[in-house]
Amino acid sequence: MVVVGTYNMSFAGDLFPNKMPSFPSEYSFHLRDEARPRTFWNNAKDHLFKFIEDKKPLAVGLQEMNKTADDTDTGSDAINKMLANTTYKQYVKEMVVNPNVKPAISIILDTNRTGNIIEEKFVDNDTQAGRPLMMILTEKDNKKFLFVNMHGAQNPALGNFEEDFNEYMRNNNKDFLEKQVD
Numbered sequence: 001m002v003v004v005g006t007y008n009m010s011f012a013g014d015l016f017p018n019k020m021p022s023f024p025s026e027y028s029f030h031l032r033d034e035a036r037p038r039t040f041w042n043n044a045k046d047h048l049f050k051f052i053e054d055k056k057p058l059a060v061g062l063q064e065m066n067k068t069a070d071d072t073d074t075g076s077d078a079i080n081k082m083l084a085n086t087t088y089k090q091y092v093k094e095m096v097v098n099p100n101v102k103p104a105i106s107i108i109l110d111t112n113r114t115g116n117i118i119e120e121k122f123v124d125n126d127t128q129a130g131r132p133l134m135m136i137l138t139e140k141d142n143k144k145f146l147f148v149n150m151h152g153a154q155n156p157a158l159g160n161f162e163e164d165f166n167e168y169m170r171n172n173n174k175d176f177l178e179k180q181v182d
Helices: 011-015 024-033 039-055 075-082 162-181
Strands: 004-008 059-065 088-094 104-110 116-124 132-140 143-150
Touching: 004 039, 011 024, 011 039, 011 059, 011 075, 024 039, 039 059, 039 075, 059 075, 059 143, 075 088, 075 104, 088 116, 088 132, 104 132, 104 143, 132 162, 143 162
Parallel strands: 004 059
Antiparallel strands: 059 104, 088 104, 116 132, 132 143
């Protein structure tokens, strides 16, 4: 059996409290963390590490990452430090939509089992800027593996309309993903 995972890390929780944008849903949620800043993000990181330790996944895709510099102990740096004594390596890419919007996603691979990267592609979703797709092709023992991670487009207004929501997902995520992977 091969185990893979995917996890939304919450870029806003990583930036809380000093640099967090004031998106109503993110901001109001993280205000509950006033006593211990970044608790929710650190809990997500700890949960991710436990998943990796317990399940030994081949790969894990992370959405809503912040690509951060070394020794910041936030975002991609915190994940890299978490993985330091493992066989896992994180590959992270950032999409610069504008100077204030830089969504990043990553793929964590067990490099002992997946081999080395031979090709990669990183593109934004045409439907909704800032919803990137990352693809990594690796090779190990003459076998190739394609790993894909995407932060899909969304329209929260369709949340109560199942048919419209499903159609939006098909048209703006499924079709985009299939076209890019092809």
